[in-house]
Amino acid sequence: MACLQLGAINQRRLIRYELFNRFCTYSPELPDWFKFPQGEQSCVNSNDDFVLPTKLEFLEDGASNRTHDCRTDVRVVSHDGKDVNLDDISRILKSKFTSPEAVFVALDHCSVKISEGLVNTVLRRFSNDWVPAFGFFIWADTQVGYKHSSDSYDVMVDILGKSKQFDVMWGLIDEMVRLGGLVSLTTMTKVMRRLAGACRWNEAIKTFHDIEQFGVKKDTLAMNNLLDTLCKERSIKHAIHVFLELRNEIPPNASSFNVIIHGWCKARKLEEAWQTMKEMRKFGFNPCVITYTSLIEAYCMEKDFRMVDAILDEMHTHGCPPNIVTYTIIMHALGKAKETHEALKVFDKMKKDGCTPDTSFYNSLIYIVGRAGRLCDANDIYEEMCKNGISPNVNTYNTLISAACDHSQEESALKLLLKMEESSCKPNIKTYVPLLKLCCKRKWTKILLYLLAHMFKKDISLDLSTYTLLVHGLCQNGKLDQASLFLEEMVSKGFIPKEHTYNIMIRALERGNMERAKAKVQQLMVQAQSMKQSSHHFVAKHQIG
């Protein structure tokens, strides 16, 4: 059976190889400032991650070592000094598995020294790909001398919840309870958040009511987590219901009220927000900066800046001065409302209050200025914050990159990615989104593929919206082969393409009279629907521990 599997993998490998070659030959408009490696060798010796990957990097698809040649062997040595085992395992996990069980089988012959760091990195890399993640997770636990930490369990629970594999997730939780000492409030909060995120609000609430069964205290903190989840996942209604119901059983604190007020504000129900604030006082809690700031944010959304000023006055008279968060919100809202000048005046007002800017404030400032097309100013602000000892973070770079992309400064956008590496700032998925969009728009296939490989190296896993972006973008530019490849890949990871995505793909294929490809896509959609149901019985069969 193992042989059969390998045969299939090699065949896929071949198909991929052909496609990749075709992509490479027709990407005409590659900008000449972008340095490409001259031969395959040039990417081997470099400490610079910023070279195009070899062809083989994209072909690495299977568990087989038989096709290894000297070039693949070089890849096993990682540039960033990470455990070599990590790359080996990743390569195996990248094959398309239909169940965690198959992953388990594929890993069976490996003998690798497992560590918590390795586990967590693999989970991060495959955090949007629950089948390999879970197969690996179970396999790792069976390795001699290794037991998962409670943190790793929590990460796994979160991955399953994110991919809506709730049956599997509950199976894992049961296992954690059985093993003892593994379930914490963090675990159960993740469960509640993921349930609420999938619009299963009642199940989230039920989880809270049953929380003591899992050995977690049913206290104010746990309640606040539930309330916050319900508000953030857009159901203030459920939050209020729970709040009123639980009030006598569990004493609320000031945070409970702030969570609810914030919920009302986000839902733009200002009357109710003020009402809750009154009740907060009745309960003996004074509104604080957070309370007022939530309200200010709501008025900013309404662009009611006079009301914003009124609240600011009220804050001062109540001896509760605004802080950097408050000012950031106001400045950002003014900037978004195209009142750039007013926005910049906030800076002065802030200084008068003795409030010093922090990273988020500068990020916001960069965003506003960048949006107005003042990229040089954006750069100056970046320099200024560095000089003032406020260190830029991922969001700073993401904002700068996004602004550069929006204004067709692709060279500086890619250079910023380099700068991030230099300052060892770890990119996240949002770093790449504007760059990927740009590549689609400009038909830069090589750079696109390069970026995707780069993302993988940085343990960033593609999510539904990124796949959607790629399919849309590539269809728009007639790169239908690649678009369908990504569609296939997303389905294989258990994502169900949106109807809109499907329509775009089909229409594009029809325009190109590509009947065969169209049939393939239609079949893929059927497969996507049926994948939803499968693979649910794994945990029951495979006991961990």
Added chain:
DNA sequence: TGAAGTTTAA
């Protein structure tokens, strides 16, 4: 990600 703010749309 999580008691408030910063990257997000034709």
